[in-house]
Amino acid sequence: MGHLLRNPSLLRPLLRPWSQGAASQAVALASPKGLAAAAAAAEDAEPMPFEALPGPRRWPLLGSLPAMLAHPAFDFERLPRLWSSYFKEFGPTFRLRLPGQGDLVYLSQPKDIERLMRATQENPVRPYLTSLEKVRQQTDFFKKNQTGILTEHGEEWWRVRRLVQTYSMKPKMVVQYLPQMDLVAKEFVVRIAGKRDDMNELPENFVDELFKWSLESVCLVTLNRRMGCLEGQPEGLKIIEASSKMFEAFASCEYGVHWWKFIPTPSFRDLKEAHDVMLGLAIDAVKRTQEALATRTDAEGDLNLVESLIMTPGLSFEDVVTHVLDFFLTATDTTSMTFIFTLYNLAQHPEAQAKLQEELDEVLGRDHTAPITPERLARLSYIKACVRESLRMFAIAGFVARKLQNDLVLDGYQVPNGTIIFGSQFESGKNAEAFPNPDQFKPERWLRGSKGDEGLTVKNQYASIPFSIGSRKCIGSRISQQEVFVLLSRLFQRYNVSYKYKPWDPVFKTILFPDQPPKFTVTER
Template structure:
């Protein structure tokens, strides 16, 4: 493989070089990891996903799995969650959380609250525009705040205060955001560097372990607070939250649920914010698409007061196309591998 400076942050460029040299399907051998097959043809990717959809093998996160298996007080009880598991253990959890997490009715039940968060974020964007004339260079951090506040609503059923104007750097939301960034940075070093951490704890591995343990403490504290508040409310005359539905699902233990909530916070901050960043960037690069999207939004919401509804979402077909095209464009540029 060609070597680039700071190559752990430029894997997409390395993969791009490999594909240009060898073609649209390339197998890479690494003595420390299972073989990797780069697939970039959409038809091949579709065939791959369909052939493995019932029992996908997503090799990766080896260092994270080791940390969870060796966690203090056996917190994860030998089961490390959907991010790291494969085979029967992956399917045991995935098959049980699929309905509570993917059923449209369960998703739209949070629509009003998430819309409220987004309106606050849009107002914050307007304030930043007024101050700077454009979005500031650290605008990605603002997207992290919006994503954490939105994911927290679904995962923890409460506001975390990420969009407060007086949010300090040592506040809990900012600590969570920094921890997630640190986790992904050190995961990149452990997974794509030399796997000497399998033999002895290297500096990136130790940092990953420390950051993961700190994130776990903060997330577990929030999960326990949510559990206590929901228990005090009782279950009569109200719709159950996602956490309650998961806790009441046969075959899932409390640790299964807390690990899933932990990973929703861990993965949701990063993926949601970057998806939105790419979408906003591409809309800015394509003003004709931006104008068409604005026209659709104005048409669907003309004269409406109050939060978005399920009926509105059903009519926002071009918005859905924009998000899908953004994801397709980013995957095409980064050669996102189907095993990730």
């Protein structure tokens, strides 16, 4: 089946007439414009039945899979392209049914995403990373129903979440990590500048270098220990390799057919193998911290993140290890991709880059040895807006997902309890009503007050929530964003960046990645 997912042309000649016929029939019954008009008119009327939700044809047992494979837009590495086509064909909301997953509903309208998030805020069940949950259920280290906040829900999720979020979500706590982040960022800028070729272009393996920067920064923040990632030390590279392997496996497990629920597929085995490697490293890291903590005195300064977790009543050794493991897993790739897509946008928009550098000159000056203090970071509003705008245009994670615990009306349809809902950040981030001129890179739309352009004002904040929202918001989002702000500041304080090659067509491996070597040209200011 994995072969068919990556080579759908084998099935298209057989399936295309059926899938296109179903699509044509659905469009004839309800075109995108017709659906939108009907939904608006029926906002307060009796909701339409769930079975009326449009979508590609469904077969017994195989569900929508044959139609997906036969679709001209299908590309397993670019699934957002297929979903975008479905939104055009079926309207702002469509329905799929996939083997092992049941009914899936995809939303694109900000108002429906807002309704979903508000309706589920008291008990946000995220139907995602179920393959990771199964891996942990099969691993002796984890206690029953205690697999970590990435995979648990309800009381167990909240037991851990409420205890750990203080150290990574409160702004006053996060800014304490600034000196470590700044140290690694300055070292990285010097290192990467030294790797330029005679055309002042960054190396083709720049993404790999970013992974080293992100992991070194995270480890210094969490463990107060240098991993030697920038110098290529084995321990750090082992984490990077295992993390990348896990993201590859996640994509196949979560977005492919869920055969792994019944048999150990190659992707599931890869996921388990990489997870075991990272688990061993996390256990070792926490044990080392415990030993170091036992020899510390109060005079030696504040506790680092992991030391704080170890000292928190109610958290077990397994809880701390799992949180460190999840930090390693989610921080490296997502932070690196947030940085690289922001860099890509700034390299293509010299006017925005110049405005960013003007702000840096005003706040930090040209002395790259001067520290970035919390007060200075707070004044870097434009650089934060650039990151926010880049996350709108390139939705790194792609979706916010929830499993309904009660019936809910979405886009005029009665959606039953238990249905899995995906709010597409790819589509809602391009919504012209929420974001006037959505194809334009305009960081100004995220600036408050008089600094913003009123013609670009964001109409609905739920149209772009890259880190989710509410109690299930990404627990590492503040740390990740702060890392990105600091590195962008240090890079553009000293250099100009441009990009002269073909536009990117990102691939989707659980998160977005560039589809070609990011060969940026970096020159001294």
